Amino acid sequence: MKLTSKGRYAVMALADLANFNKTGPVPLRDISIRQGISLFYLEQIFLKLKKHNIVQSTRGSGGGYVLFKNADDLKLSEIFSAVDEKVKTINCKRESKKGCNGKASKCITHNLWDELELHINTFFNQKKLSDLVSKKDTQIR
Amino acid sequence: MKLTSKGRYAVMALADLANFNKTGPVPLRDISIRQGISLFYLEQIFLKLKKHNIVQSTRGSGGGYVLFKNADDLKLSEIFSAVDEKVKTINCKRESKKGCNGKASKCITHNLWDELELHINTFFNQKKLSDLVSKKDTQIR
DNA sequence: TATATACCCGAGTAAAATAGTCAAGATTAA
DNA sequence: TTAATCTTGACTATTTTACTCGGGTATATA
Numbered sequence: 001m002k003l004t005s006k007g008r009y010a011v012m013a014l015a016d017l018a019n020f021n022k023t024g025p026v027p028l029r030d031i032s033i034r035q036g037i038s039l040f041y042l043e044q045i046f047l048k049l050k051k052h053n054i055v056q057s058t059r060g061s062g063g064g065y066v067l068f069k070n071a072d073d074l075k076l077s078e079i080f081s082a083v084d085e086k087v088k089t090i091n092c093k094r095e096s097k098k099g100c101n102g103k104a105s106k107c108i109t110h111n112l113w114d115e116l117e118l119h120i121n122t123f124f125n126q127k128k129l130s131d132l133v134s135k136k137d138t139q140i141r
Numbered sequence: 142m143k144l145t146s147k148g149r150y151a152v153m154a155l156a157d158l159a160n161f162n163k164t165g166p167v168p169l170r171d172i173s174i175r176q177g178i179s180l181f182y183l184e185q186i187f188l189k190l191k192k193h194n195i196v197q198s199t200r201g202s203g204g205g206y207v208l209f210k211n212a213d214d215l216k217l218s219e220i221f222s223a224v225d226e227k228v229k230t231i232n233c234k235r236e237s238k239k240g241c242n243g244k245a246s247k248c249i250t251h252n253l254w255d256e257l258e259l260h261i262n263t264f265f266n267q268k269k270l271s272d273l274v275s276k277k278d279t280q281i282r
Numbered sequence: 283t284a285t286a287t288a289c290c291c292g293a294g295t296a297a298a299a300t301a302g303t304c305a306a307g308a309t310t311a312a
Numbered sequence: 313t314t315a316a317t318c319t320t321g322a323c324t325a326t327t328t329t330a331c332t333c334g335g336g337t338a339t340a341t342a
Contacts, residue, residue: 003257005301008250015249027317035249040303047319060310061316076253108156108273109149112217116144119264123257132249146330168288181332188290201339202287283342290337300327308319 007085009037010045014079015132017055018071025057025064045083052082071133077124148226150178151186155220156273158196159212166198166205186224193223212274218265 013031020026028046032039046065049055054074055065067074154172161167169187173180187206190196195215196206208215 003254004299008254011250011253029317038302041301043318044302057318058310059308059318062311063309063317065318107153109152112152112268112273113144113149116261116264120257120261123260127253132253170288179331182330184289184291185331198289199339200289200337203340204288204338206289285342287340288338293333295332298329301325303324304322309317311316
């Protein structure tokens with residue numbers, strides 16, 4: 001099981017953004033430098049974040065990104081799903097003979113993955129972006 | 142985030158084993174056929190399960206595998222860790238400038254991954270192999 | 283003892299996913 | 313106008329995953 005860099009970077013970048021966007025749009029270049037993430041990669045990530053209404057952009061000189069809503073309204077689950085970080089890529093449905101179609105013939109572990117998905121989603125639904133910022137030992141550096 | 146096939150297969154195979162090993166060792170070929178998993182792949186998986194004392198083997202004709210302990214003593218977390226299914230492959234420690242060494246300079250999301258790891262481990266520590274067998278709609282098929 | 287059954291183990295490989303790069307363009311503040 | 317900045321699609325290298333293969337060793341049983 002793993003979380004990809006994309007999801008991690010998205011959270012890091014947004015936390016950075018939350019700390020710096022009180023004074024206006026934050027350009028990706030700044031985030032790139034502060035968080036040590038490739039600018040090109042950040043661009044990809046923010047495109048997705050924008051499409052999912054997590055950030056807003058301003059073009060041109062002096063432009064950059066700002067959060068679309070308050071950090072304490074932004075669930076981490078929204079962030080992960082925006083960048084295609086799926087909680088559940090387990091799929092029991094093998095097309096072959098013994099496939100699990102989720103109905104009549106559930107495979108033996110089917111319910112397990114359902115429960116796990118629920119468990120993890122609960123975690124990420126409770127966590128807000130604001131939980132990550134302005135804490136002593138998790139401060140921006 | 143995802144769980145790999147290896148972890149899923151391990152759980153499926155062991156659940157199958159739990160259902161059939163009352164009458165002696167179960168050969169992998171039977172599990173392979175019943176669960177629709179490649180025999181060669183199962184061999185790899187069971188090698189690891191054996192090294193971690195989750196199953197015992199009997200060689201030769203009439204041989205096969207049996208569970209090392211009772212299904213209600215076997216945590217799913219043990220199974221996953223035996224087949225290298227890591228709950229946390231997030232690592233904040235990028236060697237570069239902005240690395241997170243887990244001590245003085247924790248990265249902004251460090252605590253988050255710690256909490257998540259704990260959350261998921263809790264889930265898998267509570268779940269036992271016996272929770273998967275002998276239930277109506279998750280029955281062996 | 284011969285034979286078939288089954289585990290043991292290391293190595294190799296193809297496909298997919300991930301992480302990251304790049305180029306060319308559009309928009310806007312100063 | 314110019315520099316800063318987002319926008320977009322395509323491309324590539326690396327890593328991981330899933331699976332295969334070949335040649336063993338051990339053991340029951342006929």
